[in-house]
Amino acid sequence: DAPSSSPPPERAEVPKPPSTFSQSTVPQTPLPDGQSVSLFTPAPGIGAGIGQSPSALIQTPGATTDHEKIFLPHVDRPISLTLPRTNQTSRPALARDPRAISRHDLHSPGWGKTIGWNQPPSRAKSPPPSSILKHAAAEAKDKADKAAAAAMSTLQTKRGRQHKRTRTFSHERRFSEYNYTVERALLGNGGLFNAIDAAAEAGSLEEKTWVGTLGCPVDVLDDPLKENIAEKLENDYDSLTVYVSDSDLNGHYEHYCKTILWPVFHYQIPDHPKSKAYEDHSWVFYVKVNEAFADRIAKNYKKGDVIWIHDYHLLLVPGLLRQRLPEAEIGFFLHTAFPSSEIFRCLAVRSELLEGILGANMIGFQTDEYCHHFLQTCSRLLNVEATKYGVILEDGRFVHVSTCPVGIDPKSLEQQRRLPEVSEWVQIILDKYRGKQIIVARDKLDNIRGVRQKILSYELFLNKYPEYKDKVVLIQIATSSTEDPELSATVADIVTRVNSIHSTLAHQPLVFLKQDIDFAQYLALLTVAECLMITSLREGMNLTSHEFVICQDGQFCDAKYGPLILSEFTGSATVFGHNAILVNPWHYSQCAAAIKQALDMPLPEKERRWKAMHDIVVKQNAVEWFDTYTKALDRAWKEHSIRDSTSVPRLSLSSVKPKYLKAEKRLIILDYEGTLASWGSPTDIILTTPKRSIDVLNDLIEDKKNTVYVMSSRMPEEMERLFSPVSGLGMIAENGGFLLEAGSDEWEELANLEHFKNWKGGLRSILQYYVERIEGSKIEERHCSLIFDYSDADDRAGAFKQAGECANHINDACRDQNVNCVPIEDGLFISEMEVNKGLATQMISDRMEKSGMGLPEFLLVIGDSREDEYAFNWAHKLEKAGKIRDVVTVTLGARSTEASATLTQGVTGKFDGSSGYLKLR
Numbered sequence: 001d002a003p004s005s006s007p008p009p010e011r012a013e014v015p016k017p018p019s020t021f022s023q024s025t026v027p028q029t030p031l032p033d034g035q036s037v038s039l040f041t042p043a044p045g046i047g048a049g050i051g052q053s054p055s056a057l058i059q060t061p062g063a064t065t066d067h068e069k070i071f072l073p074h075v076d077r078p079i080s081l082t083l084p085r086t087n088q089t090s091r092p093a094l095a096r097d098p099r100a101i102s103r104h105d106l107h108s109p110g111w112g113k114t115i116g117w118n119q120p121p122s123r124a125k126s127p128p129p130s131s132i133l134k135h136a137a138a139e140a141k142d143k144a145d146k147a148a149a150a151a152m153s154t155l156q157t158k159r160g161r162q163h164k165r166t167r168t169f170s171h172e173r174r175f176s177e178y179n180y181t182v183e184r185a186l187l188g189n190g191g192l193f194n195a196i197d198a199a200a201e202a203g204s205l206e207e208k209t210w211v212g213t214l215g216c217p218v219d220v221l222d223d224p225l226k227e228n229i230a231e232k233l234e235n236d237y238d239s240l241t242v243y244v245s246d247s248d249l250n251g252h253y254e255h256y257c258k259t260i261l262w263p264v265f266h267y268q269i270p271d272h273p274k275s276k277a278y279e280d281h282s283w284v285f286y287v288k289v290n291e292a293f294a295d296r297i298a299k300n301y302k303k304g305d306v307i308w309i310h311d312y313h314l315l316l317v318p319g320l321l322r323q324r325l326p327e328a329e330i331g332f333f334l335h336t337a338f339p340s341s342e343i344f345r346c347l348a349v350r351s352e353l354l355e356g357i358l359g360a361n362m363i364g365f366q367t368d369e370y371c372h373h374f375l376q377t378c379s380r381l382l383n384v385e386a387t388k389y390g391v392i393l394e395d396g397r398f399v400h401v402s403t404c405p406v407g408i409d410p411k412s413l414e415q416q417r418r419l420p421e422v423s424e425w426v427q428i429i430l431d432k433y434r435g436k437q438i439i440v441a442r443d444k445l446d447n448i449r450g451v452r453q454k455i456l457s458y459e460l461f462l463n464k465y466p467e468y469k470d471k472v473v474l475i476q477i478a479t480s481s482t483e484d485p486e487l488s489a490t491v492a493d494i495v496t497r498v499n500s501i502h503s504t505l506a507h508q509p510l511v512f513l514k515q516d517i518d519f520a521q522y523l524a525l526l527t528v529a530e531c532l533m534i535t536s537l538r539e540g541m542n543l544t545s546h547e548f549v550i551c552q553d554g555q556f557c558d559a560k561y562g563p564l565i566l567s568e569f570t571g572s573a574t575v576f577g578h579n580a581i582l583v584n585p586w587h588y589s590q591c592a593a594a595i596k597q598a599l600d601m602p603l604p605e606k607e608r609r610w611k612a613m614h615d616i617v618v619k620q621n622a623v624e625w626f627d628t629y630t631k632a633l634d635r636a637w638k639e640h641s642i643r644d645s646t647s648v649p650r651l652s653l654s655s656v657k658p659k660y661l662k663a664e665k666r667l668i669i670l671d672y673e674g675t676l677a678s679w680g681s682p683t684d685i686i687l688t689t690p691k692r693s694i695d696v697l698n699d700l701i702e703d704k705k706n707t708v709y710v711m712s713s714r715m716p717e718e719m720e721r722l723f724s725p726v727s728g729l730g731m732i733a734e735n736g737g738f739l740l741e742a743g744s745d746e747w748e749e750l751a752n753l754e755h756f757k758n759w760k761g762g763l764r765s766i767l768q769y770y771v772e773r774i775e776g777s778k779i780e781e782r783h784c785s786l787i788f789d790y791s792d793a794d795d796r797a798g799a800f801k802q803a804g805e806c807a808n809h810i811n812d813a814c815r816d817q818n819v820n821c822v823p824i825e826d827g828l829f830i831s832e833m834e835v836n837k838g839l840a841t842q843m844i845s846d847r848m849e850k851s852g853m854g855l856p857e858f859l860l861v862i863g864d865s866r867e868d869e870y871a872f873n874w875a876h877k878l879e880k881a882g883k884i885r886d887v888v889t890v891t892l893g894a895r896s897t898e899a900s901a902t903l904t905q906g907v908t909g910k911f912d913g914s915s916g917y918l919k920l921r
């Protein structure tokens with residue numbers, strides 16, 4: 001039952017390619033009628049995996065490429081592909097080769113067919129193959145052998161060949177004897193393909209390499225042939241092939257991707273009693289395939305490459321790559337929706353998935369809502385700090401998260417619409433449905449797209465408004481990349497009921513095609529439609545609606561400006577807003593009323609809405625998406641390129657010493673907990689300061705050239721008590737809330753204490769809620785900050801988890817109040833957003849600049865935690881501006897940092913000012 005056992009569909013179903021590619025190094029056995037076995041896609045990625053979407057894309061900036069050489073048909077490059085935007089002189093064989101033009105969403109298993117050749121059929125709902133459950137490689141291999149033998153015999157029969165194959169003649173060898181062509185896969189993410197294609201054409205992308213799997217079973221290919229294919233694809237199509245066994249790919253795509261991730265990401269928890277979704281049998285295959293991608297990419301990676309991972313099939317790849325290539329520029333874009341944390345947390349491997357995604361420098365989503373869900377999920381489940389712009393990981397690395405909605409390429413669509421087949425079909429449809437109002441729809445027939453809900457709404461519409469009965473036709477195209485027999489049967493029943501009740505001898509109100517149609521027919525339908533109806537229960541975007549808007553401009557048919565009925569649960573709903581008629585697909589009477597509203601809409605209103613949507617589609621196009629995303633990724637990578645402590649050099653005492661000695665004026669800023677004192681979290685009760693720290697500080701201050709500050713999360717009075725033996729010491733308390741200038745006796749408030757009074761009241765109730773649930777936890781109130789401390793909690797793991805939720809809760813509730821809650825060791829620190837150590841250090845340098853004293857020539861900042869990064873950044877700014885000659889920033893311990901040097905032990909072990917200068921041991 002393994003995928004390799006699925007016999008390939010009959011050759012008769014293979015659309016005849018315009019030309020074939022002959023493989024020179026494998027034995028040549030031309031197929032009759034010029035037909036050939038399709039092994040790959042010229043845009044691998046489109047065929048990445050069994051019906052997979054594009055997976056990873058590597059681009060090398062600065063290099064040049066011949067885009068057309070790869071993607072456009074060429075006489076001496078006989079690949080079976082014709083793409084849009086070619087300057088073809090001859091008319092493309094659209095009707096004959098339905099793959100001749102591209103579309104945004106190639107989700108049909110065959111172009112006008114029910115089964116495609118170059119994608120094995122899906123069995124997403126079937127029980128897992130025994131190869132998966134038993135992990136029996138040998139058995140799978142045996143099955144694959146038999147299946148391949150069966151497949152070959154099918155081919156032979158069809159071809160009418162009379163060769164006698166004996167058991168001793170390996171079927172693998174037989175398979176390898178055939179010619180093959182390289183064809184674009186029928187399944188996958190057409191929107192991505194079109195966008196990359198458009199970006200290349202627009203000059204935004206100079207060189208690219210797709211990384212993907214072959215769109216066909218590979219177990220039957222022998223190693224030399226596999227190598228040969230990979231080589232061919234690398235050399236001629238700039239495509240890297242990832243080989244994984246058929247059973248691994250089956251477990252990965254059809255099981256883990258399609259029965260777990262796809263439904264969960266679209267708010268469908270597969271909790272059917274028969275569902276195997278939560279058995280983790282397929283997780284291992286998901287990991288394996290992701291690892292295979294990461295290995296392939298890492299092996300090929302060259303410094304300067306940009307790696308862009310796409311979609312839910314490859315969520316682990318960014319993380320796996322980050323381990324292999326710590327410095328690489330890695331982007332991730334999710335084309336689907338991202339669910340609320342309450343749904344995501346149902347996944348057994350939720351942390352692994354999140355950590356995988358967080359390997360990227362930048363994570364892109366289609367809408368703000370998905371972004372927000374992701375940030376919230378990270379904060380709740382991983383207990384990391386999430387800001388509006390991204391996630392701060394425990395090691396200090398910042399991962400950017402942003403919204404970047406994908407669009408279509410109106411230019412190429414425009415060209416495709418001009419093809420004669422489209423106008424032919426426009427005419428055919430107009431003739432056939434003369435006098436009728438056509439509502440059009442094309443969706444995957446899965447539980448996500450709401451086809452059932454749509455037809456039920458339509459039935460209600462016909463019942464409620466019988467005056468439309470003879471005047472309206474709903475043409476529903478239902479494609480599918482995976483089989484769901486139960487849903488198919490239910491929908492078929494409803495379709496039969498609608499038609500048997502509402503049809504007349506002369507009129508059939510519902511045309512339901514459980515197959516895909518030719519792209520030209522699809523464009524013609526969008527052109528003549530009175531309205532498009534999308535009722536997805538969830539959908540990342542919905543580019544069909546964008547194509548509809550373009551097709552309604554009246555260029556090839558009387559101006560329609562057809563209204564768009566659009567589920568509010570699609571990404572496109574946030575893009576179009578109320579210019580579309582937004583509906584809740586579960587609210588059948590609302591949907592029925594929307595149909596009536598669309599059909600009755602006066603022309604001026606139609607035109608107004610359409611114009612607004614048209615502007616959006618044209619502006620928010622595919623090239624724009626590519627440019628925006630890649631620029632943001634580049635920025636993210638440059639700004640926050642990983643500087644973990646292994647890549648930050650150790651503090652070189654011998655290089656610091658001359659700088660120190662040269663300076664006539666020095667500013668030294670030292671963090672307290674974890675830096676001066678080698679112990680302690682901000683929640684510890686500090687009784688005394690180690691004598692050694694006091695000695696070091698006194699030694700430093702004794703040198704009149706030095707101005708010394710200590711910074712801490714402690715309150716001013718605590719700091720005073722701790723450092724009373726050091727006179728002249730400057731202090732920064734409550735992480736920047738208070739400043740005591742060096743040599744002064746008066747504390748200054750940098751935080752707004754009035755504001756604190758206002759927000760702390762509201763927060764107390766939230767914190768109290770968690771204190772009651774976490775035994776041993778407590779709230780500590782300081783002058784301008786609150787600390788939620790669970791260091792004494794019995795169940796630290798449980799407390800950690802709840803604290804994550806608490807932080808999230810607070811950040812959500814206080815977003816408008818400028819209040820920020822960040823995790824600290826065994827606690828949460830809540831303070832005003834702009835109040836941090838950087839604010840206080842800025843104040844110090846401003847004062848120095850303004851006073852006659854001027855800025856120092858030497859600045860040393862030493863810290864150990866995330867809050868100290870604000871001070872490091874401030875120091876670097878001064879250095880960059882050329883205001884301070886020598887700046888040394890040092891962090892302690894192993895963590896990512898902005899600091900320029902590291903130390904592994906406490907400061908007191910290294911510094912000693914007893915000789916009147918910073919003595920380096």
Ligand SMILES: O=P(O)(O)OC[C@H]1O[C@@H](O)[C@H](O)[C@@H](O)[C@@H]1O
Nearest residue numbers: 051052053188189311335336481
């Ligand atoms: O390969 P699949 O899972 O059928 O999906 C192909 C594409 O289908 C589209 O509908 C989705 O929006 C994409 O996210 C997805 O990549």
